[in-house]
Amino acid sequence: MPHTETDFHEILINSTRLFEGKVINLRRDEVTLPNGKTGTREVVEHPGAVAVVPLTKDGKVILVRQFRHAVQQVMLEVPAGKLDPGEMPEACALRELAEETGFVATRLRKLTSMFTTPGFSNEVIHIYLAEDLVESDKEPDEDEFINSESYTPDQIAEMVAKGEICDAKSLVALYLAGIQLHD
């Protein structure tokens, strides 16, 4: 059956704010479904984020290692972070890069923007390639427990194959940066 976009739309009946947090908010919406029935939708509101693939002059990629409480693992990821209120994604990308790795980039190229989990959250992540890196004398934030480490594309492909790099934004970012991640 051919579709028209209006086949799918839901009409908002009411919205209940359940939680306002430091990082996320939670609300529950009641909607009228296309068949006239009522449904509920749980929505995690997120301010949006950026991720950066920092490429050094000798062709290495800088990744960051940190403990992720939600998954109870130390993870190796591309540098990333949440947008501050009113902050432009490009400014956020440069800020997070400096805070997490100590590098300043003079060239930044947008790779894509994507939704991380459209089933339950509005989070958008903007992904950039950062080049022409210069080491700054900025100290990392005292409350960021994070190591930056640089790897060759081959090492990255191997860590992806082994599942050592295993979060959605890093996989998409590394792939779009042109790193061959599988055979």
Next chain:
Amino acid sequence: MPHTETDFHEILINSTRLFEGKVINLRRDEVTLPNGKTGTREVVEHPGAVAVVPLTKDGKVILVRQFRHAVQQVMLEVPAGKLDPGEMPEACALRELAEETGFVATRLRKLTSMFTTPGFSNEVIHIYLAEDLVESDKEPDEDEFINSESYTPDQIAEMVAKGEICDAKSLVALYLAGIQLHD
């Protein structure tokens, strides 16, 4: 500074359950940081999910179009869905494929598992390639407002380039299925 994994670990002090929902739960944890300070962590608990790249005998990929309330958009994605309690990911992949597209697969290959948003959720998504598809006579769920549509790899690459396919799981899944998504 070289790291050891224990540099990063946080110690749980207490955990408050804030919400138990239909799809997600929310809790706030208080932790001791590596420097001895106290921090809070908001965690969205998710049951885990699967995503499937269904590849037809003539080399097309079946995608599904549906309205996503959290992002207020009609989106085109690979078939996907949440794990039922106790359900094996492979069984879930076959179930979601049948429910969303009407196809039964006789060959299923695991591509990867990844965290969608380790910064605030424990959601894991298991990604599969489904081949040797046979159309079933199963009717789609009455409460799923979803269209299945098949596309060639070239069409998919074009839709990715235009941002018409723009969610993390679909991008990773299509890439790992061997579809060339960019130049």
